Amino acid sequence: MFSFTKIKDYHNALLNGQTTCVEAVQFYIDAIQAKERLNSFLEIFAAEALQRADELDAKRLSGKPLGKMFGVVVALKDVICYKGHQISAASKILSGFTSVYNATVVEKLLAEDAIIIGRNNCDEFAMGSSNENSAFGHVKNASDETRVPGGSSGGSAVAVQAGLCMVSLGSDTGGSVRQPADFCGIVGLKPTYGRISRYGLIAYASSFDQIGVFANTIDDAALTLEVIAGKDDFDSTVSLQDVPDYSQLIEEEKKVYRITYFKQALENPALDPEISARIQSFIETLTAQGHIVEAIDFEWLDYVVPTYYILTTAEASSNLSRFDGLRFGYQSKLPNADLTTLYKDSRSKGFGKEVQRRIMLGTFVLSAGYYDAYFTKAQQVRQILSNKTQEIFSQYDAIISPTVPTTAWKFGEKSNDPTEMYLADIYTVFANLVGIPGISLPLFKHGNGMPFGLQVMVSHFNEVSLHRLSKKMMGLK
Numbered sequence: 001m002f003s004f005t006k007i008k009d010y011h012n013a014l015l016n017g018q019t020t021c022v023e024a025v026q027f028y029i030d031a032i033q034a035k036e037r038l039n040s041f042l043e044i045f046a047a048e049a050l051q052r053a054d055e056l057d058a059k060r061l062s063g064k065p066l067g068k069m070f071g072v073v074v075a076l077k078d079v080i081c082y083k084g085h086q087i088s089a090a091s092k093i094l095s096g097f098t099s100v101y102n103a104t105v106v107e108k109l110l111a112e113d114a115i116i117i118g119r120n121n122c123d124e125f126a127m128g129s130s131n132e133n134s135a136f137g138h139v140k141n142a143s144d145e146t147r148v149p150g151g152s153s154g155g156s157a158v159a160v161q162a163g164l165c166m167v168s169l170g171s172d173t174g175g176s177v178r179q180p181a182d183f184c185g186i187v188g189l190k191p192t193y194g195r196i197s198r199y200g201l202i203a204y205a206s207s208f209d210q211i212g213v214f215a216n217t218i219d220d221a222a223l224t225l226e227v228i229a230g231k232d233d234f235d236s237t238v239s240l241q242d243v244p245d246y247s248q249l250i251e252e253e254k255k256v257y258r259i260t261y262f263k264q265a266l267e268n269p270a271l272d273p274e275i276s277a278r279i280q281s282f283i284e285t286l287t288a289q290g291h292i293v294e295a296i297d298f299e300w301l302d303y304v305v306p307t308y309y310i311l312t313t314a315e316a317s318s319n320l321s322r323f324d325g326l327r328f329g330y331q332s333k334l335p336n337a338d339l340t341t342l343y344k345d346s347r348s349k350g351f352g353k354e355v356q357r358r359i360m361l362g363t364f365v366l367s368a369g370y371y372d373a374y375f376t377k378a379q380q381v382r383q384i385l386s387n388k389t390q391e392i393f394s395q396y397d398a399i400i401s402p403t404v405p406t407t408a409w410k411f412g413e414k415s416n417d418p419t420e421m422y423l424a425d426i427y428t429v430f431a432n433l434v435g436i437p438g439i440s441l442p443l444f445k446h447g448n449g450m451p452f453g454l455q456v457m458v459s460h461f462n463e464v465s466l467h468r469l470s471k472k473m474m475g476l477k
Contacts, residue, residue: 001027002019002023002024002027004024004163004166005216006216006217006219006220007069007072007166007167007219007220007223008219010024010071010072010166011070011071014060014070014071015060020053020057021052021053021054021056021057021060021070021071021115022050022053022054022057024053024071024073025049025050025052025053025073025115025117026050028073028117028164028165029044029046029049029050029117031162031163031164032044032117032118032164035142035162035164037140037145038139038140038142038145038158038162038164039121039136039137039138039139039140039155040120040121040139040154040155040156040158040159040162040164041075041118041119041120041121041155041159041164042078042088042090042118042119042120042121042136042155043085043086043118043119044117044118045085045116045117045118046117049073049115049116049117049118052115053071053115056070056071056113056115059113066113067111067112067113067114068112068113068223068226068227068247069109069112069113069114069223069224069227070112070113070114071113071114071115072113072114072115072166072167073114073115073117073165073166074109074114074115074116074117074165074166074167074168074169074224075116075117075118075119075120075156075159075164075165075167075168075169076106076116076118076119076120076156076168076169077119077120077122077126077153077155077156077168077169077170077171078090078119078120078121078122078155079122079125079126079171079201079202079204080103080105080106080119080169080171080200080201080202080211081099081101081102081103081106081200081201081202082099082102082103082106082116082119083099083100083101083102083106084098084099085098085099085119086098086099086119087099087119087202088135088136089122089124089125089126089202090121090122090123090124090125090133090134090135090136091124091125091135091350091351091352091355092135092330092349092350092351092352093323093325093329093330093346093347093350093351094323094328094329094330095329095330095350096329097328097329099200101200102200103197103199103200103201104197104199104200104228104232104234104235105169105196105197105200105201105211105228106200108227108228108230109227109228112227114227117165118165120153120155120156120158120159120168120170121134121136121137121139121154121155122134122139122151122152122153122154122155122156122170123151123152123154123176123354124351124352124354124355125202125204125316125320125355126152126153126171126173126176126202126204126209127152127204127316127354127355127358128151128152128354128421129150129151129152129175129176129179129421129422129424129425130148130149130150130151130154130409130411130414130415130421131148131149131150131151131152131154131155131180132148132151132411132412132415133151133152133352133353133354133355134155135352138411139154139155139158140158141158141161141183141184141408141450142158142161142162142184143161143184143185143408143449143450143451144408144449144450146410146411147183147408147409147410147411147450148183148408148409148410148411149161149180149183149184149408150179150180150181150182150183150184150404150408151176151179151180152170152171152173152176152180153170153171153172153176153177153180153212153214154180156168156169156170156177156180156214157170157177157180157181157183157184157186157188157214158180158184159214160184160186160214160215160216161184161185161186166215166216166220167213167214167215167220167221167224168213168214169211169212169213169214169224169228170188170211170212170213170214171201171204171209171210171211171212172188172190172209172210172211172212172432173204173205173208173209173210173312173432174208174308174312174425174428174429174432175190175403175404175425175427175428175429175431175432176212177189177190177212177213177214177440178190178212178403178428178431178438178439178440178453178455179403179404179424179425179428179440180214181214181403181440181442181453182403182404182440182442182451182452182453182455183404183407183408183450183451183452184408184451185442185445185451185452185453186214186215186216186442187213187214187215187216187217187218187220187221187439187440187441187442187470188212188213188214188439188440188453189212189213189214189215189221189225189437189438189439190210190212190431190432190437190438190439191210191211191212191225191229191437191463192210192239192435192436192437192460192461192462192463193207193208193210193237193432193435193436194210194237194238194239194435195210195225195229195238195239195437195461195463196210196211196225196228196229196230196238197211197230197231197232197234197235197238198210198211198235198237198238199232199234199235199238203315203319204312204315204316204319205311205312205313205315205316205319206237206315206319207311207315208308208311208312208315208432208433210432211228213225213228218250218467218470218471218474219247219250219471221439221467222246222247222250222463222467223246223247225246225463226243226244226245226246226247229243230242230243239461241461244463244464246463246464246467249464249467249468250464250467250468250471251468252468252471252472252475253468255468256290256291256292257286257291257292257397257398257469257472258291258292258294258395258396258397258398259286259291259292259293259294259396259397259398259399259400260293260294260295260296260392260395260396260398260399260400261283261293261294261295261296261399261400261401262295262296262297262298262301262399262401263295263296263297263298264297264298264299264301264302265298265301265401265402265427266279266280266295266401266402268301268405268426270405270423270426271402271405272405272406272407272446274446274447275402275405275406275407275444275446275452276402278444278452279400279402279454282443282444282454282476283400285476286473286476289476293400294396296392298388300381300384300385300388301426303381303385304385304426304429304430304433305422305423305425305426305429306378307378307381307382307385307433308425308429308432308433309361309422310361310365310374310375310378311375311378311379311382311433312358312362313358313359313361313362313365314362314365314366314375315362316355316358316359316362317358317359317360317361317362317363317366318362318366320351320355320359323347323350323351324343324346324347325342325343325345325346325347325350326342326343326346329350330346330349330350331346332345332346332349354418357418365378382433382434385430385433385434386433386434386435389434389436389459390459393458393459397458397465397469398456398457398458398465398466398469399456399457399458400454400455400456400457401427401454401455401457402427402452402454402455403427403428403440403452403453403454403455404424404427404428404452405423405424405426405427406424407446407448407450407451407452408450427455428455430457431457435460436457436458436459436460437457437458437460437461437462437463437466438455438456438457438466439455439456439457439466439470440453440454440455441453441454441455441456441470441473441474443473443474443476443477454473456469456470456473
C-alpha cells in the first residue's frame with residue numbers, strides 16, 4: 001500500500017518501481033474522500049490529477065529528465081489562481097468565478113512536474129485566525145475535530161496534517177501559514193517578503209502578503225521554496241536575487257548560533273504557562289548544545305498587533321474595492337436598483353461579517369479626519385520596528401518565540417470577540433510587518449493533547465540559515 005514520509009523517499013520509490021504517480025494520486029483522492037468531514041478541500045481535481053499522473057509515469061519510463069517536484073501531490077489555498085479552475089477566496093462574492101490564468105507559483109510547480117490535486121478551504125479573503133470565517137463552513141483540526149485548525153490557511157494545513165497531500169501552499173499576511181501549522185503540528189514556512197511572486201494571489205494586504213509552504217519536514221519545505229521562489233516580470237515587488245539551492249544547502253553546519261528572544265514575549269500574560277515552560281526548557285537544551293541564547297528587552301511588542309491591523313485593514317479596504325458585484329462574481333438581484341444600491345447590496349450579501357469589519361476599519365483609518373492619527377502613525381511604527389530588527393540581526397542569527405499564545409481553541413470560543421481573536425496574532429505579525437522569513441516548527445505536545453510549535457525568524461533572504469537552524473532544532477525534538 002502507498003505511504004508517504006518525505007519527497008526524497010517518494011522519488012526513490014518511483015525510480016525503483018515501488019510505486020507510481022497514479023498510485024500516489026489515487027491514494028490521496030481516496031484519503032480526501034474518506035476524510036471529507038474535515039472540510040479541508042473545497043474541490044478535488046480528481047480526473048485531471050489522475051491524467052497528469054499517468055502522463056508523468058509515461059515520462060519517467062521514457063527516460064526523459066524529471067522535474068524537481070516530479071509527481072509531488074500539491075494542494076492550493078483557495079486564493080491562488082489555477083487557470084481553468086474555480087477560485088473563490090472562500091467567499092460568496094466570487095461564487096462561480098473561474099481563473100483565466102495561472103499564478104506564477106502554479107506555473108513553476110507544473111514546470112517541475114508537480115500534480116495539483118485540489119483547492120483548500122480558508123478564512124474568507126484570508127482574513128481570520130481560526131478558519132471559522134469561510135463561506136463554505138469550518139475546517140476541522142484532524143488532531144481534535146472539536147477544535148479550530150488555525151487560519152487563515154486552515155484547509156491547507158489540515159491537508160498536510162491529515163495526509164491528504166504531500167505539501168500545500170498557503171498565504172501568510174500576519175501568520176496565516178505559521179499559526180495553523182502550529183495548531184496542526186506540521187512545518188509552516190513564510191519566506192522573506194518578495195522571495196516568492198504574488199502574481200495570481202488574491203490580495204488581502206499587498207505589502208504584507210506572502211505565499212508560504214506547509215510540509216511534514218524541513219527538507220520538503222526547502223525543496224518547495226526552491227521551486228516556487230524567484231524573479232517574475234509580473235510582480236514588481238518580487239526580489240531579483242538569485243534563488244539558492246535550498247534543498248542542497250540544508251545540511252547542518254557545525255556552527256554556534258547566536259539566538260535571542262524577546263523577554264516580553266515569554267513573560268506575556270496571554271501566553272499559556274505550559275507553552276512558556278516548554279520553550280524555556282528548550283532554550284536550556286539549546287544552551288547545553290553550545291549555542292548562545294539571550295533575552296532582550298523589546299518594548300515595542302504591544303504596538304505590533306495594533307500597527308498590523310491598522311495597516312492591513314487599510315490595504316484590504318483598497319484591494320477589496322474591486323469586488324463590486326458588477327465585473328465578476330456575486331451580483332445583487334434587487335430589481336430596478338440604482339448603482340449605489342447595487343453596490344451596497346452586492347457587497348453586504350457577498351462579503352462575510354469579518355471581511356466587512358476589516359473593510360470598514362480600513363476605510364475609517366484612511367478617512368480624511370483620521371489618516372494622520374492612525375495610518376501615518378502606524379507607518380512610522382512599522383519603520384521603527386524595521387530599524388530595530390536590523391539592529392537585532394547585527395548581533396544575532398535568529399529570533400525565537402512562541403508561534404501562538406495558546407494551543408488550538410474550541411470552535412466558538414473566540415468567535416464573538418474579534419479583539420481577543422486579533423491578539424492571538426501577537427507573535428506572528430511581527431515577521432510580516434518587517435518582511436523577514438519565519439517558520440513554525442512542530443516541536444511540542446501540550447498536556448491537553450494538542451501540538452504546538454516554536455517560531456524561528458531570521459534576517460531578510462537568509463532562508464538557508466533558517467532551514468539549517470530549523471533542522472538542527474528538529475533534531476533536538
